[in-house]
């Protein structure tokens with residue numbers, strides 16, 4: 001149950017290795033990878049390995065496992081890309097801009113007013 005996959009989900013395919021990705025971090029519970037259409041340099045996504053579409057669908061344990069590694073991943077992005085700041089963002093639901101129905105948190109490094117995002 002915990003590793004339940006959705007056959008039609010692009011992020012489940014990435015987690016399974018059926019679609020290639022640039023991996024940033026992986027453990028038993030989560031997978032982090034570079035966004036294929038980065039809003040800024042270093043744009044990264046983290047997902048639970050279990051397919052959950054929306055924030056309401058996450059168990060508290062799944063949320064805890066995911067957020068447990070957020071500081072480590074953010075620090076690695078900061079070290080590698082040296083942004084001035086970083087937005088952590090979740091689009092929850094199609095009407096909120098979610099285009100992939102597998103919960104994901106964006107790390108969007110920011111480089112100043114000219115970085116083209118927001």
Ligand code: 5GP
Pocket residue numbers: 010019021022033034035036037038090091097098099100101
């Ligand atoms: P959303 O709009 O759902 O919040 O974010 C989905 C993100 O997934 C987008 O930033 C999009 O560029 C990224 N994305 C969509 N398909 C793929 C893919 O096949 N590989 C990777 N690495 N990122 C993807």
Ligand code: ZN
Pocket residue numbers: 005006009010011012013050051052101102
């Ligand atoms: Zn999925």
